[in-house]
Amino acid sequence: MGSPQESIDIRSLVSFIDLNPATEDFMTAVHDGLSKPQKQLPCKFFYDERGSQIFEQICNLDEYYPTRTEIGLLEDRLGEIVELVGRGAHLVELGSGASVKIRTLLSALPDLAQYTAIDISRDFLLQSAALLAQDYPDLDVAAVCADYTTNFQIPAPTNRRSSSTVVFFPGSTIGNFTPEDAKHFLERMAGILDQGSGLLIGVDLKKDPAILRAAYNDSKGVTADFNMNLLERINKELDADFDLDAFFHDAVYLEHHGRVEMRLISRKPQSVTIGRKTFDFEVGEHIHTENSHKFSLDEFRAICETAGFTTVESWADSESLFSVHYLTTL
Numbered sequence: 001m002g003s004p005q006e007s008i009d010i011r012s013l014v015s016f017i018d019l020n021p022a023t024e025d026f027m028t029a030v031h032d033g034l035s036k037p038q039k040q041l042p043c044k045f046f047y048d049e050r051g052s053q054i055f056e057q058i059c060n061l062d063e064y065y066p067t068r069t070e071i072g073l074l075e076d077r078l079g080e081i082v083e084l085v086g087r088g089a090h091l092v093e094l095g096s097g098a099s100v101k102i103r104t105l106l107s108a109l110p111d112l113a114q115y116t117a118i119d120i121s122r123d124f125l126l127q128s129a130a131l132l133a134q135d136y137p138d139l140d141v142a143a144v145c146a147d148y149t150t151n152f153q154i155p156a157p158t159n160r161r162s163s164s165t166v167v168f169f170p171g172s173t174i175g176n177f178t179p180e181d182a183k184h185f186l187e188r189m190a191g192i193l194d195q196g197s198g199l200l201i202g203v204d205l206k207k208d209p210a211i212l213r214a215a216y217n218d219s220k221g222v223t224a225d226f227n228m229n230l231l232e233r234i235n236k237e238l239d240a241d242f243d244l245d246a247f248f249h250d251a252v253y254l255e256h257h258g259r260v261e262m263r264l265i266s267r268k269p270q271s272v273t274i275g276r277k278t279f280d281f282e283v284g285e286h287i288h289t290e291n292s293h294k295f296s297l298d299e300f301r302a303i304c305e306t307a308g309f310t311t312v313e314s315w316a317d318s319e320s321l322f323s324v325h326y327l328t329t330l
Contacts, residue, residue, distance in 0.1 A: 012133035014158040021147035043290040052124040054226040069322040090162035113162035114140040172204035175293040190308030199327040216251030224249035240274040262290035
């Protein structure tokens with residue numbers, strides 16, 4: 001899926017708050033990550049405008065089951081979700097991207113006080129949120145450019161008071177954290193939400209490793225393009241000289257850790273200069289770019305309980321590929 005039309009008028013938004021997530025030094029994060037014994041890069045830097053566009057393409061791939069399975073669950077359980085969210089809620093989406101899944105909810109939830117999209121990719125966020133505001137003219141739509149993995153406050157609705165806040169966190173993005181970091185993230189979310197606030201969250205489940213390998217190594221190479229775009233972004237923004245032909249994408253499932261690891265692997269011995277630093281690579285050495293942890297239902301519920309949430313409902317598809325949970329703060 002391509003990016004929304006650039007002609008969309010962002011004045012249709014009731015508010016736009018730019019928390020300037022770029023203030024985190026991209027150069028420092030890259031230098032620090034590549035200086036570690038196991039070279040790594042933070043996965044949040046995937047999402048420049050092009051990276052966000054490529055990810056939307058991934059979501060439509062045959063092998064990539066999470067998106068269609070999650071949307072199917074939301075549609076199948078929509079009546080229950082509407083009842084749990086209630087009337088007059090402030091619906092907040094973390095990592096809103098192209099704002100596709102939220103449309104299932106917006107078309108059914110009654111009398112929302114506001115929808116607030118939060119994403120790190122400023123241009124893509126503004127285009128997507130403005131298009132949504134155009135498509136839902138009776139809904140107040142706001143946008144916040146922020147890195148939701150850091151401390152920030154969710155702004156109150158601009159024009160109306162809300163009955164409650166419900167955070168929507170789809171796509172099993174929670175799996176990008178280690179289980180311990182996922183707990184800390186949920187603790188932080190519980191700390192900024194009022195008691196009784198809701199969290200509607202998608203969580204990928206443990207399954208046949210062959211399904212996972214296919215999902216993250218798709219036959220069209222779109223996931224490889226997504227991973228390689230991170231190096232291209234570093235070249236463009238940080239005056240680096242990565243030879244893109246000298247690296248290739250791979251994703252492996254580490255069953256004992258319960259996670260998929262995305263990697264960029266060096267095809268040859270080489271040196272890469274980024275700013276004023278040079279990094280050496282051996283043949284076969286890899287940069288670890290992303291984790292995607294998978295959970296059992298009981299594992300995820302246990303993390304939530306220790307982080308200040310209680311599970312109200314959990315739903316999984318008939319093949320136990322994916323799950324959606326409705327949590328409330330204690």
